Amino acid sequence: MLNTKPDHATLAKLSAAEVRAAIRRGDWDRHTAGLAAGKLQCNLAILPEAHALDFLRFCQRNPKPCPVVGVSDTGDPILPTLGRDIDIRSDVPRYRVFRDGEMTEEVTDIADLWRDDLVTVALGCSFTFENALMRAGIPVRHVELDRTVPMFNSDIELVPAGPFHGKMVVTMRPIPEDSVEDAWRISARFPQAHGAPLGRGDPAGFGIADLDAPDYGEAVPVHPGEVPVYWACGVTPQNVLRAARLPFCITHAPGHMLIADVAEDAATTVLQP
Amino acid sequence: MLNTKPDHATLAKLSAAEVRAAIRRGDWDRHTAGLAAGKLQCNLAILPEAHALDFLRFCQRNPKPCPVVGVSDTGDPILPTLGRDIDIRSDVPRYRVFRDGEMTEEVTDIADLWRDDLVTVALGCSFTFENALMRAGIPVRHVELDRTVPMFNSDIELVPAGPFHGKMVVTMRPIPEDSVEDAWRISARFPQAHGAPLGRGDPAGFGIADLDAPDYGEAVPVHPGEVPVYWACGVTPQNVLRAARLPFCITHAPGHMLIADVAEDAATTVLQP
Structure with a gap:
């Protein structure tokens, strides 16, 4: 058997666990959009326990940009509430490592960087509601054009917690006038994935x-x-993590998400036994 | 002017802030059901920071019994995300104090017990969805009969975190067969208040x-x-807090809740400026 790596079309037919296994083997280090359809994909913040309580407070106070969907035990790389046998050291395609607020490495595995004081916080992502919009026949322009969603630094102040503060980053999606109400209603169903829009119309x-x-x-x-x-x-x-200039933290690389076994439309993001 | 204390009917006409002020003055030390209609009421856990991260992890893993709606800064008795000028030391009618898992006092003010390491965690409560059921014309039996809702130790294992573990306590409400679907749909709208039912039918x-x-x-x-x-x-x-036998923690007395300024049907439980 030739050791050929799978392409996106092949991977897109696999289960979440099979995709994670491919990522863990080093067979996939690219973005995860369109993989394991129907499963929750997660943004990641991996940070020292000394900052974890403040970070969770920050997320609780800013639930629309920071919807927490899973939190690990301190030092434990396994995330049982999000899936079976998820090892956060190897099961994400690409990670970014930050030291004192500067990105020092982008890597495909963090086993060598793991520490006994690290806590993983998994956060919901927009793939979830975008998939729901598309299932309802509402076009998502950046997906149609195979571009990255346009993101903007807004003037919306975040509610601070400890060293975490700043302004909200927002995404913009053009929606046909007669579908705006549906888009609102559909995305509101997913508070674990940014929920309803913040607003519409004039960017100013x-x-x-x-x-x-x-x-x-x-x-x-x-x-x-x-x-x-x-x-x-x-x-x-x-951005908030970076601006806090923590001595050490790790995030996923944009678009290179953790894929959970939890269904993206589940009532809670805790895997049922 | 005579210094007469207000009765429930008088209090029920006041705003959340006015009710809290009456409580703070010592003019009301009874239960809060039916007060400040439309506002979120909260269960409380006040515990040392040393246990707060584990408790938040526990709540995240068990969102149906433990929906977090607010978390204070360490040592700060003010809860700005839940309301204006909420001082958790005085604004709840009755508190229970636990030492090593034993209830040692029931008091109407905790100013003398406050410590610089305490963190307040506010949790949603069933008043929210019960009010929504009643607004929809679905009867809530224990309210009709002026009883405390019946609660049962179930065999549902909670997902543990640190010292926090145990089995879930569940409530039972008899619902007319042809209203069960509506009751499900309505309560599901309030994940911040236990959300959809766990099930129906045979108690076994x-x-x-x-x-x-x-x-x-x-x-x-x-x-x-x-x-x-x-x-x-x-x-x-x-129950889980008590079973963890923390050296020190404080809860509200059952039915004697914190009343927030946040609307009970708000999209998030964070007060908008």
Whole structure:
């Protein structure tokens, strides 16, 4: 048997556990969009226990950008509430390592960096509600165009906790005028994935100068008859973590998520035995 | 002016802030059911920071009995995300103080007991979804009969975290057969208040021997054409805290809740500026 690595189409047919196994073997180090359809994908913050209580308080106070879906025991790389045999040291395609607020490495495995004082916090991500929008026939422009969602530094102040503070990052998706109400209702069903939009319409209302110049990701056109709709974004906790200049923390690389065994539309994000 | 204390009917016309002020003055030390209609009422756990991270992990892993709606800074008795000028040392009608797992005092103010290492965790309570059921015309038997809801020690194992573990306490409400689906849908809207039921029907399915012999609260009759429906109960975290035998912790006295300024049907439990 040739040791060929699977392509995206092959991987997209596999279960969440099988995709994680491929990632763990080193057979997949690319983004996870479209993989393990129907399963919750997670943003990650891995940080020393000394900062974990403040970080959880921060997330509790800012639930739209920072919806907590799982928290590990201190020093334990296994996440039993999110899936079977999830080892956070190896089961994510790409990680970013930060020291004193600076990114020092992007790696595909963190076994060598693991420490007994680390706590993993998993946060919901926008894939969940985007999938639900698309299932309902509502177009998601950046997916259609195979671009990264446009993200903007808004002027919305976050509620601080300990060293964590800053302003919210928001995403923008153009939605056809007659689908805005449905998009609102559908995404509101997923508080574990940013929930309902923050608002719609004029970007100036969020302190955004130019929708064609996103701070992260790529611009997408807003066509006639469409309305720009804004959601809280999972880049928010990443920025806040970086700005807090913790001596050490690890996140996933953007788009390279942890795939859980929990269904993305489950009533809670805790795996039922 | 005579210094007469207000009765329940008088208090029931006041805002949440006015009710808290009456409680703070010592003018009300009884239960809070029916007060400040439409506002979130909260169960309380006040515990040393040394145990707060584990307790938050426990709540995250058991969101149905332990829905976190607010967390204070360490040593800070003020809870700005739940309301304006909430001082947790005085704004709850009755508190229970536990030392090494034993209740040592029931008091109406904890200013003398406050410590710089205490963290307040506020948890949603069943008043929220009961109010929504009643607004929809679904009868709530124990309210009709002016009894305490019947509560049972179930055989549902909780997901442990640190010293916190045990089995879930559940409540039972008899619901007319043709309203069960509505009751499910309505309570599911309030994940911050135990959410959808855990199940319905045979109490043996939850390890409950006799619906007429609740472990806490008072029995209520299940009439012909009604189905017993079971929800997760906020006594669960209280029992778990007590069983963990922390050197020191404080809870509210049952039924004597913190009343927040947050609307009980708000999208998040964080007060918007």
